[in-house]
Amino acid sequence: MTSVITSRARHVAVIGLGAAGLVAVRELRREGHTVIGFEREKHVGGLWVYTDRVEPDSLSVDPDRTIVHSSIYQSLRTNLPRECMGYSDFPFVTRSSDGDPRRYPDHREVLMYLQDFAKEFKIEDMIRFETEVLCVEPSPENNRKWRVQFKSSSGVSGEDIFDAVVVCNGHFTEPRLAHIPGIESWPGKQIHSHNYRIPDPFKDQVVIVIGSQASGNDISTDIATIAKEVHISSKMVASDSYGCYDNLRIHPTIYRAREDGSVVFRNGKVVFADAIVHCTGYKYHFPFLKTSGYVTVEDNRVGPLYKHVFPPALAPGISFIGLPFMGLQFFMFEIQSKWVASVLSGRVKLPAEDKMMEEAIAFYSKLEGLGIPKRYTHFLTDPRGNPMLGTFKPEDAVVISQSDYFNWIAKQCGCTSIERWRERLYNVAIKKVFFGGDSYRDRWDDDQLIEEVYREFAKLKP
Numbered sequence: 001m002t003s004v005i006t007s008r009a010r011h012v013a014v015i016g017l018g019a020a021g022l023v024a025v026r027e028l029r030r031e032g033h034t035v036i037g038f039e040r041e042k043h044v045g046g047l048w049v050y051t052d053r054v055e056p057d058s059l060s061v062d063p064d065r066t067i068v069h070s071s072i073y074q075s076l077r078t079n080l081p082r083e084c085m086g087y088s089d090f091p092f093v094t095r096s097s098d099g100d101p102r103r104y105p106d107h108r109e110v111l112m113y114l115q116d117f118a119k120e121f122k123i124e125d126m127i128r129f130e131t132e133v134l135c136v137e138p139s140p141e142n143n144r145k146w147r148v149q150f151k152s153s154s155g156v157s158g159e160d161i162f163d164a165v166v167v168c169n170g171h172f173t174e175p176r177l178a179h180i181p182g183i184e185s186w187p188g189k190q191i192h193s194h195n196y197r198i199p200d201p202f203k204d205q206v207v208i209v210i211g212s213q214a215s216g217n218d219i220s221t222d223i224a225t226i227a228k229e230v231h232i233s234s235k236m237v238a239s240d241s242y243g244c245y246d247n248l249r250i251h252p253t254i255y256r257a258r259e260d261g262s263v264v265f266r267n268g269k270v271v272f273a274d275a276i277v278h279c280t281g282y283k284y285h286f287p288f289l290k291t292s293g294y295v296t297v298e299d300n301r302v303g304p305l306y307k308h309v310f311p312p313a314l315a316p317g318i319s320f321i322g323l324p325f326m327g328l329q330f331f332m333f334e335i336q337s338k339w340v341a342s343v344l345s346g347r348v349k350l351p352a353e354d355k356m357m358e359e360a361i362a363f364y365s366k367l368e369g370l371g372i373p374k375r376y377t378h379f380l381t382d383p384r385g386n387p388m389l390g391t392f393k394p395e396d397a398v399v400i401s402q403s404d405y406f407n408w409i410a411k412q413c414g415c416t417s418i419e420r421w422r423e424r425l426y427n428v429a430i431k432k433v434f435f436g437g438d439s440y441r442d443r444w445d446d447d448q449l450i451e452e453v454y455r456e457f458a459k460l461k462p
């Protein structure tokens with residue numbers, strides 16, 4: 001592994017050792033910084049560490065509940081082909097004989113990949129496991145530094161002072177719920193997808209699944225294998241049936257729920273249901289971060305932030321890795337980490353605080369001008385390939401295109417941007433998620449491109 005000698009080595013805390021934190025630790029150390037990673041759980045991998053455990057409150061609304069971090073279900077397979085999911089220099093190829101060799105592997109294979117990454121780059125040596133960060137605030141002695149207070153699972157508390165804190169705590173743990181008029185007196189069972197693991201509790205039941213994005217699609221087909229009927233409530237209704245499941249129907253959004261157990265959809269259809277599964281996404285949540293209002297979360301916009309990473313008033317001491325969603329996540333974590341590492345060492349300069357603020361405000365105004373709600377601020381993808389953004393014009397891509405974003409960061413820190421093959425694979429893959437039907441993971445026709453990709457992988461040093 002190469003390490004560069006930098007002008008200023010910093011002492012940096014990384015909060016959370018999922019896919020974002022792991023690569024952040026590696027890039028920070030490569031740049032010459034000293035790093036301590038704090039991880040609440042016993043293992044690296046974050047979201048990809050499957051557990052049967054769920055939270056006691058099935059909608060996860062109680063702020064004092066015991067948190068279960070992971071939101072993945074037992075049947076989960078990746079929604080992108082493995083070749084484009086991995087970090088740039090550590091391809092996500094088949095791991096071992098006891099893994100899952102499929103192109104869209106199950107969650108265990110992703111965890112194995114992340115564990116292998118941690119081992120390869122000796123990242124675990126720098127992690128304090130089973131240690132939850134409780135508070136991050138300016139140091140009382142020197143407000144250019146940050147005090148991190150933490151507590152281990154055995155109850156031992158402590159604190160350390162850092163030059164910078166990189167926040168990688170994930171954003172798929174704090175559920176978001178749709179407002180349904182009348183739901184308070186609806187008598188059925190409700191859960192959020194965060195607490196969904198297996199379909200068995202829904203055997204022979206009539207179930208409504210709200211949401212038809214990746215998790216909504218997966219969970220509704222999972223439940224359809226065992227339930228009497230599954231009704232998906234979707235903002236993007238194309239037809240009223242779904243794939244090869246006779247017991248699965250698609251409806252528009254819900255108009256209201258009633259005391260007699262019925263649910264009325266906006267097309268006037270009425271369904272008497274036993275359960276509602278809310279696949280309605282998650283909220284950004286930083287309970288440990290005390291910034292005196294310099295960073296807020298409003299309608300799921302974390303801001304103000306310069307390019308989704310640095311809060312202008314606190315940069316570069318506080319940074320966020322992994323806020324944008326929907327795109328090539330691991331690649332994005334890596335390139336954002338390179339930027340943060342190089343800014344902290346002084347190798348790359350940020351604009352002055354007021355310039356960063358101006359840029360953030362101009363970005364938010366542009367979103368507003370396009371009619372994009374705040375909650376889509378961190379939606380980073382290629383809108384030309386994404387039906388959720390189907391009403392936008394191609395020129396709007398400049399606001400939210402992930403490739404433009406990666407290219408911009410790469411230029412800042414002088415690193416390689418997204419490979420052409422990765423971009424091509426992703427653009428095909430994201431369309432399949434929405435239009436490829438329920439077997440999209442097992443059908444493809446890009447053999448030639450895959451050959452090219454594996455030739456590129458072979459050029460990487462072992």
Ligand code: FAD
Pocket residue numbers: 015016017018019020021038039040041044045046047048069071072073077078079080085131132133134168169170171172215288321322328329330
């Ligand atoms: P996480 O993996 O959530 O890691 C955050 C870590 O921070 C956790 O280990 C947690 O324990 C720790 N932590 C949190 N708070 C604290 C604290 N206070 N103190 C200490 N530690 C703390 N992406 C893809 O690329 N492909 C897919 O197929 C795919 N499928 C997905 C399926 C589902 C159901 C979901 C919800 C997401 C999926 N994603 C997928 C996106 C996923 O977000 C990323 O792949 C990625 O794994 C997220 O990594 P992360 O490090 O940002 O967060």
